[in-house]
Amino acid sequence: MDDHAGALQTFDLAEELRSFDRFGGKTVEASLEVEGRTVPTFTNEFWTKAQREGHSLHEVSYRACFKPSLPAFFLERLSRPGDFVLDPFMGRGTTPLEACLRGRVPCGNDVNPLSAMLLRPRLCPPTMPEVTARVEALDMSWDGALDEDLLVFFHPTTLRALCGLRAYFLRREAAGALDGVDEWLRMVAVNRLTGHSSGFFSVYTLPPNQATSVAAQRRINAKREQVPEARDVAAILLKKSRALLADTDTLWRRQGRVLAEMSVLMTGQAASMPRIPSSSIQLVVTSPPFLDVVQYADDNWLRCWFCGIDAKAVPMTMARSVEAWRAAMAEVFAELYRVVRPGGYVAFEVGEVRKGKVRLEEHVVPVADAAGFDPRLVMLHTQDFTKTANCWGVDNNKRGTNTNRVVVLQRP
Numbered sequence: 001m002d003d004h005a006g007a008l009q010t011f012d013l014a015e016e017l018r019s020f021d022r023f024g025g026k027t028v029e030a031s032l033e034v035e036g037r038t039v040p041t042f043t044n045e046f047w048t049k050a051q052r053e054g055h056s057l058h059e060v061s062y063r064a065c066f067k068p069s070l071p072a073f074f075l076e077r078l079s080r081p082g083d084f085v086l087d088p089f090m091g092r093g094t095t096p097l098e099a100c101l102r103g104r105v106p107c108g109n110d111v112n113p114l115s116a117m118l119l120r121p122r123l124c125p126p127t128m129p130e131v132t133a134r135v136e137a138l139d140m141s142w143d144g145a146l147d148e149d150l151l152v153f154f155h156p157t158t159l160r161a162l163c164g165l166r167a168y169f170l171r172r173e174a175a176g177a178l179d180g181v182d183e184w185l186r187m188v189a190v191n192r193l194t195g196h197s198s199g200f201f202s203v204y205t206l207p208p209n210q211a212t213s214v215a216a217q218r219r220i221n222a223k224r225e226q227v228p229e230a231r232d233v234a235a236i237l238l239k240k241s242r243a244l245l246a247d248t249d250t251l252w253r254r255q256g257r258v259l260a261e262m263s264v265l266m267t268g269q270a271a272s273m274p275r276i277p278s279s280s281i282q283l284v285v286t287s288p289p290f291l292d293v294v295q296y297a298d299d300n301w302l303r304c305w306f307c308g309i310d311a312k313a314v315p316m317t318m319a320r321s322v323e324a325w326r327a328a329m330a331e332v333f334a335e336l337y338r339v340v341r342p343g344g345y346v347a348f349e350v351g352e353v354r355k356g357k358v359r360l361e362e363h364v365v366p367v368a369d370a371a372g373f374d375p376r377l378v379m380l381h382t383q384d385f386t387k388t389a390n391c392w393g394v395d396n397n398k399r400g401t402n403t404n405r406v407v408v409l410q411r412p
Helices: 003-009 013-018 069-078 094-101 113-123 128-137 148-152 156-174 180-191 214-224 233-244 250-262 301-307 322-339 361-371 387-391
Strands: 028-034 037-044 084-087 105-110 264-267 281-286 340-350 374-382 403-410
Touching: 013 037, 013 069, 013 374, 028 361, 037 361, 069 094, 069 281, 069 340, 069 403, 084 094, 094 105, 094 113, 094 250, 105 113, 105 250, 113 180, 113 250, 113 264, 113 301, 128 180, 128 233, 148 156, 148 214, 156 180, 156 233, 156 301, 180 233, 180 301, 322 340, 322 361, 340 361, 361 374, 361 403
Parallel strands: 037 374, 084 105, 084 281, 105 264, 281 340
Antiparallel strands: 028 037, 340 403, 374 403
């Protein structure tokens, strides 16, 4: 074992958790006994429940993403600047981006090609003058036919501009001419497609991380007696860009550019990440799909349309039984054991599903143990009502996923 891993092992996370009281609560310690293993569990509020406490670059919506304070907790304790940090189910890229912001080398993978599109431009963002100049030079005219289904979301003038913008990105990508500013604007446009305020291109609809169906949107329009209003696409692109770039500065840009050049971003199955060298990762912070709870393809159909992706062709892990989920995770942990360095860590965040009857940490421990990892502890991060829960009329601790349940593993 090298000196780096040995030094990190001297830090005892369990001891800190026992006395943790940063947010006023006292840690409750217990144990999880499952399939011949006993693992200590610690329950408390370990990171802030604030909705928008992270760096401005994190303000990109994606379904079922965790707060940046979750990976930040483990990054600061289980890694050092310069280490390689991985999320094999990166979603919007919260873990790799937070790693980059904290001086670690970001690595990420997701089977959904949208993920790399959402993350890459934020690892090495353009300046606001560069964004403004590109937007002012854009030709978003469109003389082609308009899809009648999309008109339930967008005013015809707005939809023509979006079709023109979409054609521009697809044309540039096909020619190999898509540069960093283009990638940034595509990412911003994807995140402004639909939402519930005038800051989005659409009429009032579901929150921006979930696109509803055409039929459902027709019902929403009828119930609210609304029709899509014209939106200024260029103005919205600039406004969101300014918000995302608010916390960037020259010093971080220089460091971020170096780390971004070292980063490894992949699109593929988490069970096979050939571009990640063996024993190279110090820390994995990730959250896999929770059985079939979230329908990622359905939620992202409009974003996929804009980016020219066939959503139905993306092979999401949507296990419908615990047994199938365990089998899929067994393959993932075998690959994680290959890429994590001796002494390195995995923070594997799961939830309770099926109305609390299935606690996935009880299945992570034996599967990870079989792959060779040492299950060190389980953290149960409790939370009060959230903005999203209230939006959906969901009572906390009754429906949905109400806690972050993180299994912390170490490779011997």
